[in-house]
Amino acid sequence: MHDRGAGHADQHRRRRRPDLHGRRPMTAPAGPVRTRFCPSPTGLVHVGLLRTALFNWAHARHTGGTFVFRIEDTDAARDSEESYRHLLDCLRWLGLDWDEGPEVGGPHGPYRQSERYDVYREVAAKLLASGHAYESFSTNEEVDARRRAAGQDTKLGYDNHDRSLTDAQKAAFRAEGRDPVLRLRMPDSDLVWDDLVRGEVRFAAGSVPDFVLVRGNGAPLYPFVNPVDDALMGITDVLRGEDLLPSTPRQLALYAALTDIGVAQGTPRFGHLPYVTGEGSKKLSKRDPTSNVDVYRERGFLPEGLVNYLALLGWSIAEDRDVFSTAELVEAFDVTRVSANPARFDVKKAEAINATHLRALPVEEFLAAVTPYLASAGLVTDPPTAEQAATLEAIAPLAQERMIVLSDAVGLLGFLFTEDVEIDPAAAEKQLGAGAGEVLDAATAALHALPEWTTAAIETALKEALVEGLGRKPRQAFGPVRVAVSGRTVSPPLYESMELLGRERTLARLAAGRGIATG
């Protein structure tokens, strides 16, 4: 269905610029697209992280490729099993299924880095043996001292001082009890790539020092294990956050070395996705309440609604359209059309998009989705009684178009499932002031002896009594009644609500409202 093959040639039409000088050291792997999402299981799941997952997933699905999920749990101090579980749960909730990864398996496992140390050790040994990497004994203090002695800023970092140590020098350091780190020898050419979202990016030769692959204690580091795993897992397209852009030249160099020793088949394409920011233009931090996906999930965002909004952060489906299904996203997604500028997460717009999806839901699906919210608020039993189910079924279509998120149902429909409403003070202030008593009295009188308790009969009786009888505008006539009955200024349509509520409870509430009314 999404049989576009891996046709990237056309995707580059707008980003590729002529590159006459720098040579392009990378050859993208041939064959179908393989993308990956590789978070560390630390702390909460952040909407920006999910946007990255979404784009990788959408790119794989659009091209008929493979989406790999890998867990980067090499930091035992910060990683947690709980966070790991949560990550899987979030992806599943959003419908981002993975073809290879945890709990699914695949030919390139294991998919948790904590289970792959032997692999890294072996690759590191090959890199050392082939001369692409070397042992380095300098301490940070020694590097800084040399920089200062040369009149340079210590921020420049390691100075490639240990590149050609003799065996005797190494032995001497070892004799001092030093454990060497393993560093990659950086090439002396410019490091250039054609970024899928930004076009050509270039780092000048010599601007990136030889970096550490493996610590003195033997622990492999992220800049090493990440490309190694990508290479071993056959990843062709790396879509990741803009924050990783400055580490790309190092990865390019690593890939060249890995390709040379037969570990990699080439260098993947890179696409650096713009930041998702919060208020102001600060980077969305995990502490920012708008960043936590759980908040949206608990409020009752629909997975499709959130996916739709997340996709809008840096991408657009068409000039005059921004509501679409996940299937439509997959059909249309094109990484090279992702915008390079940072996008602010706008809760209001996210809500508007979600509300549109909510309204578009078939009533049965809406009912199924909303019931758990009412149950956990204690308004209905789980499962609902026959009577509750009947009420729900009647009110669902009327409630649906008045809600933004599923949890809105608790406030909107609560009055139907309790004996006494709690009247919202602001609503009382607005509608139960001067003149409300007269309205409530007239409504009570009209409804008290109504022969038939139906929506139509209630409507006729109330209009007669309030609009014609009291000569009030509908606006003034029904406001107090609505607040007395539902407790709020916003509710499902009034007559239907009253019918569902029943005569007894309706009259009781009019009386209670009368007690509060000041005039």
Add this chain to the structure above:
RNA sequence: GCCCCCAUCGUCUAGCGGUCCAGGACGCCGCCCUUUCAAGGCGGUAGCACGGGUUCGAACCCCGUUGGGGGCACCA
């Protein structure tokens, strides 16, 4: 300090040299509909950061400035 990225309404974006006195969406405002609110319909508000080039022609290409962001670890 050095390196890199980014720059269209308040916000997210469309724009790929002429079809743009810049289109859509959210928000906001107004009107209509109406049984309050919402939804829906209609209308309005508001933007190419600045300066130089290139070109017959620039939101779009180039350079610079300014502004914003990020990175410079034996974290990920």
